[in-house]
Amino acid sequence: MKSWKEQLRDAKKNLQGNHSKKTSDEKPTVVDFVPPASWLEASPTNGDDTLPLGSKSSVTQGSRDSCKKNRPTAAVTVSAPAGPRSKRGGAGANDQKEDAAKNLPGDPPIPDDARSPTQNQTSPTPVFRPHVDGGRSLAMPGWADAGSSLQHPEYQGGAPMVVRIGVDFGTAFTKVAIRAGVDLVPVDWSAVTSDESPTGQYVIPGFVHRAPDGEYFWRRFAETDIQGNLKLPLIEMAGSDECPKATLAYLALVIRYARAFLYQHPEVGRKLVTRSLRWELNVGCPTEPHERPAVVDLFRRIARTAWQLAGVNHLQESSITAAWRSGEADVGLETEPGVVPEFVAQIAGYLGSRQVSGGLYALIDIGAATLDVATFNVVLPNDLDSSPRIPIFFSAVRPLGTHYLNHNRHSRLDLDFAWDDAAPVEPADGFAKRHGKRRDDVDTVDSEFASRVARCIAGVTDGTRTNSRGDPRSSAWSDGLPIFVTGGGSSCELYRRAIETGELDLKRRMYLPSNFRFIELDPLGARFQHFGIEIGGRLSVAIGLTEDAESIARVVPHHDIGPIMRPGTERIDHTELYGD
Template identity: 30%
Template sequence: MADLKSELKKIRAQRIDTRSAPPRAAREQRPTESRRDRGETAVLRTLQPAPATDESAKGVCGPRRDSGIGAAVSMQKVARLASPVPTVFKPLTKSGLLRQKLYRDPADWVACGVNTQMESASVLRHVDIVIGLDFGTSYTKAAVGFMDKIYPVTWEGVSLAVPSFLLASEYTVGPLGDAMFGQHPACRLDEFATDLKLPFLQPGASAPSIARAAVFLGMVLGYIRAWVFRYHSKKLSGATIRWQLNLGAPCNGMESERIVKAYERLADMAWVLSMHPDGRKFITAESHASASLPGPPCADLIARTICPEFVAQMAGYMASPQRVRGLHALIDVGGGTVDIVTFNVHAIEDEDTFPFLVPEVRPLGTHALSHNRLTDIEEPATAADYDELDPVPEAEEFAARAGIGIGHVRERDALFSQSVSKSVRSVFATTKARRYRLSDAWAGGVRTFFTGGGSSVGLYQDAIARAHLPGTGGLLIRPLPLHPRLDGLPLDSGQYQRVSVACGLAQDSFTLARIIAANEVEDDTPVMYQTADRPDRDDIYG
């Protein structure tokens, strides 16, 4: 028995020694040595604290501001106490309709959009018009391109919202099954269709989800045609219009055939519904969704293309004098996701070419930010009174409007900011480690376009500034330049960031850059040269 007791004491002592943490210096030194021994210093350097470069703190972000995230609570403490940032993006609980005051009955001229041609169309003259359609989680934007100009579409015919180039991605289904843009003043919560884009953020959007979204985009396409007839009929002079449709997809969409197929089916179904006399009825959309094909092809739609949104956003830059070749990056903060992609700008036989290096889409957009702030609160119904389509407020204003504690919001923001930083850091670390190891940009700075509706939110600006990246040059943050063919609507740089996708899509798909998907681009691995054995002296002179 004495021997058994002594053995138990030894085991307990060993457990205590095993659980005791090594000194801090040892904890920091051990992974450093092991990673360097394995030749992973490029990845390791992203984890080392380093001051932000001047360029990374300037540009569209402006001087980096302390949003109170770091001072409010320790990252490690938040990670232990709070629930993690939600990875599955769900619709926010809605306790009421908050945008009914923005509703308006469609103007009389909108009805003619069911047609694809003007009454005076002549077969002797043709004009190609390209519709660029950016179907967003929060807002949908559109532009039309023809006669070497690009015109952003304004929605004053169906909405009172300001600015007029943004249309909320939502609609009301009336008692007779007819869909109407926006939130009708007499509608109930169960007659309201929103969160239309969410099913498309993951592969495998269901047929009912495609049908719900197709009703909305069908109305959008009909309105765009009516808008062209109303405001540009003199330019067209009775010509027959050959329509083209370019629909934007996430930057990683080309990597998944299921995502591409879902967007193709959505675009085809929406075009058919836009010309159908009962196209605004959901039952009509359901019948098309259940069919093997969305409908017969339309002779007036000569081309339909699904295009990565970031390629469209870069169209203005590629046509500007600011263009340079080499490693670039784009960070697009949208309503549902943050799209991060590194890519190379170069030309093959005088054709602009974009090889994707590391595309990543994370559910960390502005809707996700609001959802994260409302995680772990005791009274979700009170917080749900916040309108998620409003510009995202800073932590103090959000807490006051949502009726929750500022401490809770700051803790959730700290965790969310850490997730954004980690995603940014991961993309650049992978790019440096095995996709474009020897780019001059790692020393001189990676040209990074920071755009999207959420790019003005301080949390995202701070998160990017805090993401420790490989190399010494940091990020050269800048906004997207205005497209040189932009016309019809005076936009400043900040407004253009909201419509850059639509404007880039509003040009012939053949004029957009050639895309090489990331899974078709080989890794950048070191070339190993074999040194020939040196001959022995006796072999030479013997």
């Protein structure tokens, strides 16, 4: 006869073999996750397609990581909370590295149908450089020289006016908006790019030319060197004193042109003649790196130096380096440049609207280079707070933007690498006809790419739903998760299809009628209806950055958030009801 221990072991095995269906009122599994210490020191490799921000090799690994394609990715980023080490982490650094290479503790399980099939790429993913109509050249107009001055060319003196410039410095393109008093001005770049299309008019590609003598400018010569990929390497530079010369030159040109554009604006420019302009500057920063003080300090220093260099006629390497080293404090700004998380600037209009409500939210930002996914809470202000608080739960950034969608199509279908990143993504049927390909072949390539997008979304939402560092008890999981879909690729059918896949997967996991509740952003508001929804959507971050940086919202980093404890119902003693 078997002992009681053996009988108990057999009973456990039998129970484990009977996978009964979960009921709708079953509580989600809570996974207590403490990351290895190495995660807090450097950007981890979070699996397939995860972009460790600031890593120069993050967009050049390509087929080297093809063997990792089917491994679930971690939803937790570098900024995960510090604390006691997990028991799974082992005792030494080698154990930590080994854990980082496996399915990480706290990693939400990714369903098989959300995994990306093994790719057979014909070429590795390149370092990002935007494709603009096969290499359209840029040219700074002569009237832009007026932007070297901090006052209108016909300045007559007068009462002060606060003018705030919001610079959405993107990986692929930059967008700028200016708030001068009550006027909001989106900067039109067609004088530089010669692109007057609705999609390309308000974006400037992220590259600059460098001549052999070390001068940077916007015009093309055969002997000049094109400098691109100006944003991603900055994250890796945080904490060092390295001078990002090309980035500084590019932003100096952006600021100079933006100021000149405001001066010559037919309606707003004439108001500036009799006002003394007091300038402020806000720049956007990716969500996860913003939690690192060294990154915020670097972005602020870059913004301040670029503002100073915008008044220099010739941007020579020597003058750029000198301005970087000098660290001059008085550069003509009323306050230090504001560095605002991009997703917070993106929803600034919503946070100040009447429709805002507190609770759990998700945001999916589809840019030209990257796909950003984040979950966060909105805590509305009370008597002690003058602005909302935004606790960030989980975020992921991957090179899955529209540029890499186009790159994947052209690479997998053996086509020449020629497309326009400023234009909307071509639908699959139109792409197939134009390139003489079978629609089924394009659909197969697109489906594989869409599954990678869906995995990214599922990783973040599942982490938030199951991890104690997320918000597993939020009513949004049953009532519908409010979600913002933003960025230049938000209208692309492929990304919409991937989001629907994430929604269906969430329903399957919850066994509830859980769904996504899409929130339409109106960044321009009712006062600027003549700009239209299309312009507002493309410029949502830049417009949000024209608000006072201190009043938009107060961000609570992921590592400062403890497990959310929902108060239970207090049990009443029977003596309080019936007496002794």
